[in-house]
Amino acid sequence: xxxxxxxxxxxxxxxxxxxxxxxxxxxxxxxxxxxxxxxxxxxxxxxxxxxxxxxxxxxxxxxxxxxxxxxxxxxxxxxxxxxxxxxxxxxxxxxxxxxxxxxxxxxxxxxxxxxxxxxxxxxxxxxxxxxxxxxxxxxxxxxxxxxxxxxxxxxxxxxxxxxxxxxxxxxxxxxxxxxxxxxxxxxxxxxxxxxxxxxxxxxxxxxxxxxxxxxxxxxxxxxxxxxxxxxxxxxxxxxxxxxxxxxxxxxxxxxxxxxxxxxxxxxxxxxxxxxxxxxxxxxxxxxxxxxxxxxxxxxxxxxxxxxxxxxxxxxxxxxxxxxxxxxxxxxxxxxxxxxxxxxxxxxxxxxxxxxxxxxxxxxxxxxxxxxxxxxxxxxxxxxxxxxxxxxxxxxxxxxxxxxxxxxxxxxxxxxxxxxxxxxxxxxxxxxxxx
Amino acid sequence: xxxxxxxxxxxxxxxxxxxxxxxxxxxxxxxxxxxxxxxxxxxxxxxxxxxxxxxxxxxxxxxxxxxxxxxxxxxxxxxxxxxxxxxxxxxxxxxxxxxxxxxxxxxxxxxxxxxxxxxxxxxxxxxxxxxxxxxxxxxxxxxxxxxxxxxxxxxxxxxxxxxxxxxxxxxxxxxxxxxxxxxxxxxxxxxxxxxxxxxxxxxxxxxxxxxxxxxxxxxxxxxxxxxxxxxxxxxxxxxxxxxxx
Ligand SMILES: Cc1cc2nc3c(=O)[nH]c(=O)nc-3n(C[C@H](O)[C@H](O)[C@H](O)COP(=O)(O)OP(=O)(O)OC[C@H]3O[C@@H](n4cnc5c(N)ncnc54)[C@H](O)[C@@H]3O)c2cc1C
Numbered sequence: 274x275x276x277x278x279x280x281x282x283x284x285x286x287x288x289x290x291x292x293x294x295x296x297x298x299x300x301x302x303x304x305x306x307x308x309x310x311x312x313x314x315x316x317x318x319x320x321x322x323x324x325x326x327x328x329x330x331x332x333x334x335x336x337x338x339x340x341x342x343x344x345x346x347x348x349x350x351x352x353x354x355x356x357x358x359x360x361x362x363x364x365x366x367x368x369x370x371x372x373x374x375x376x377x378x379x380x381x382x383x384x385x386x387x388x389x390x391x392x393x394x395x396x397x398x399x400x401x402x403x404x405x406x407x408x409x410x411x412x413x414x415x416x417x418x419x420x421x422x423x424x425x426x427x428x429x430x431x432x433x434x435x436x437x438x439x440x441x442x443x444x445x446x447x448x449x450x451x452x453x454x455x456x457x458x459x460x461x462x463x464x465x466x467x468x469x470x471x472x473x474x475x476x477x478x479x480x481x482x483x484x485x486x487x488x489x490x491x492x493x494x495x496x497x498x499x500x501x502x503x504x505x506x507x508x509x510x511x512x513x514x515x516x517x518x519x520x521x522x523x524x525x526x527x528x529x530x531x532x533x534x535x536x537x538x539x540x541x542x543x544x545x546x547x548x549x550x551x552x553x554x555x556x557x558x559x560x561x562x563x564x565x566x567x568x569x570x571x572x573x574x575x576x577x578x579x580x581x582x583x584x585x586x587x588x589x590x591x592x593x594x595x596x597x598x599x600x601x602x603x604x605x606x607x608x609x610x611x612x613x614x615x616x617x618x619x620x621x622x623x624x625x626x627x628x629x630x631x632x633x634x635x636x637x638x639x640x641x642x643x644x645x646x647x648x649x650x651x652x653x654x655x656x657x658x659x660x661x662x663x664x665x666x667x668x669x670x671x672x673x674x675x676x677x678x679x680x681x682x683x684x685x686x687x688x689x690x691x692x693x694x695x696x697x698x699x700x701x702x703x704x705x706x707x
Numbered sequence: 708x709x710x711x712x713x714x715x716x717x718x719x720x721x722x723x724x725x726x727x728x729x730x731x732x733x734x735x736x737x738x739x740x741x742x743x744x745x746x747x748x749x750x751x752x753x754x755x756x757x758x759x760x761x762x763x764x765x766x767x768x769x770x771x772x773x774x775x776x777x778x779x780x781x782x783x784x785x786x787x788x789x790x791x792x793x794x795x796x797x798x799x800x801x802x803x804x805x806x807x808x809x810x811x812x813x814x815x816x817x818x819x820x821x822x823x824x825x826x827x828x829x830x831x832x833x834x835x836x837x838x839x840x841x842x843x844x845x846x847x848x849x850x851x852x853x854x855x856x857x858x859x860x861x862x863x864x865x866x867x868x869x870x871x872x873x874x875x876x877x878x879x880x881x882x883x884x885x886x887x888x889x890x891x892x893x894x895x896x897x898x899x900x901x902x903x904x905x906x907x908x909x910x911x912x913x914x915x916x917x918x919x920x921x922x923x924x925x926x927x928x929x930x931x932x933x934x935x936x937x938x939x940x941x942x943x944x945x946x947x948x949x950x951x952x
Pocket of ligand 1: 314315316318319321324325335356376377378381382384385386387389391393394437438439442443444562662663697
């Protein structure tokens with residue numbers, strides 16, 4: 274059958290939708306669907322909230338449209354259908370000297386999803402966002418197939434990078450990969466004693482890949498402690514992969530404060546006080562959670578929310594205050610990260626801005642959603658913004674105020690999709706299209 | 708070692724995943740099927756994924772004239788010649804009940820077409836003293852049941868053919884694997900009621916490649932279908948005939 278009626282959700286499992294999903298396996302099938310009943314597309318639904326949901330409507334699952342259309346080993350330009358995952362690109366091309374220039378923390382993100390959220394990686398401060406490396410896209414928009422690039426159909430291109438699918442369905446993209454000397458990472462881990470240590474380390478690191486884990490349960494003079502990870506691509510040999518693990522059923526471990534405190538203590542002490550350096554496989558470094566299938570079940574049936582904000586460099590005090598609130602609440606899961614961001618972004622609705630970005634997971638509970646609302650308010654006050662790939666709770670007015678190019682984007686989207694065929698739950702919730 | 712594979716029914720998602728696994732180990736692959744546009748895209752995909760060479764070729768199980776040109780092409784390459792058969796068609800049983808003429812096509816697509824193709828290929832494999840045939844059957848061939856016994860009987864015939872071919876090719880160092888997949892998550896099963904334990908095509912392809920490497924004779928994929936079918940086959944006919952499983 275072409276359409277399957279099903280209930281589905283984003284990665285956080287807190288928001289769900291019911292509707293008809295098509296999952297075409299051939300370009301010709303997709304073309305027919307788009308001619309007859311255009312609908313929003315999604316990839317692997319690794320967005321946490323409702324960006325990839327269309328309750329009561331139709332949606333197109335792009336994951337089976339995953340052919341490589343071309344690869345030039347001399348230039349490292351790859352052209353791929355939208356459903357190709359980033360971990361696939363890494364696996365196929367790293368041993369031939371090329372890796373995707375930007376990857377997020379999950380390799381299951383598809384090319385289409387990475388473009389539509391203009392995702393960032395651990396090298397954002399040095400190498401920009403995903404869209405900064407997109408040479409061109411083929412887009413189904415307003416009933417036809419259009420090519421857009423930084424020089425051709427410029428506004429459409431900028432509205433599509435980070436445009437959460439609203440300009441149309443991304444069919445394929447040409448990506449400039451970056452050269453790599455090998456298939457592994459040289460990783461240095463350093464303990465950071467407190468918040469000031471964090472900020473100093475993130476500010477002074479000169480590594481290409483930098484991210485730091487933060488113990489979002491640590492209070493008092495330990496507040497902000499964590500582990501700095503700095504890394505470079507290397508030609509050294511990496512150890513063989515571990516066996517994949519899986520979380521078979523929903524269990525609420527990560528929503529348990531005691532578990533989080535014990536886990537964090539162990540995680541912190543895992544790295545010796547003097548730090549350590551090791552060689553890791555690319556996947557192990559870039560996609561650490563992917564080796565546990567269904568890791569999101571660790572939050573239990575009610576699911577969870579990820580709060581991710583970025584605040585400008587000069588608002589560091591507000592971020593520190595936010596972090597105090599998080600740690601005092603005792604609600605945060607062990608998965609929390611802090612990163613320095615650079616200014617580069619590819620689209621009108623792209624998340625990045627120069628500053629610091631903080632991402633923290635919370636169980637889907639009343640006390641947590643109240644805290645997240647407070648954090649949202651503080652982000653706005655700091656002149657920062659929230660990330661649409663993670664959000665499931667924010668208010669439209671606040672979001673629009675955080676994105677200065679929002680009205681240009683909305684105008685471009687109105688031209689690209691005048692019949693509003695691409696509207697999703699997130700767009701309705703945040704009234705993103707006015 | 709250089710290896711050439713002919714994949715019949717290469718547009719199916721299981722075949723696509725299997726072709727990719729072969730490409731990543733540097734094989735030469737001929738993608739045979741009817742939808743040339745999709746196959747040409749698939750050939751480019753496999754080349755980018757590491758295939759020594761990948762080419763789309765026209766194959767129609769109902770047109771025996773399409774067989775020899777494919778075999779000639781494959782035989783122009785060095786190394787072992789191998790074939791993987793993913794073809795088959797399964798019109799809904801109630802459509803067949805209304806129009807019994809559909810039986811013939813189902814049997815050609817799922818059994819006699821590929822058998823005839825393999826019969827043309829076998830002498831070449833014998834001459835090269837090696838090579839593997841992967842024949843994808845179905846658990847539906849293990850026992851006739853009300854829901855799909857026309858398709859099931861065709862696949863049962865194919866399985867028996869494969870067993871005979873195995874007996875034949877073993878003498879010259881060749882090998883035949885019968886693959887019996889359970890429910891696989893493909894466009895064919897998408898949205899069909901009553902599917903359970905559906906397997907990812909990539910996992911099925913992985914299982915098949917492992918079976919090729921280890922020279923297995925008959926595999927069920929995922930493995931637990933062996934036990935499910937063991938139970939289903941153990942039900943006495945006198946009871947089974949009243950069930951609707
Ligand atoms: C464990 C984990 C770690 C993560 N780490 C990071 C990180 O470090 N940095 C970061 O930036 N993000 C991160 N993310 C978020 C993730 O990268 C993004 O949500 C990404 O968009 C997911 O890709 P997807 O293919 O699953 O897209 P989906 O979530 O399925 O879709 C995302 C959006 O893209 C649209 N879309 C998808 N495909 C198409 C298409 N073909 N055409 C048009 N629109 C389309 C959808 O409509 C939706 O609006 C992480 C997520 C997880 C689960």
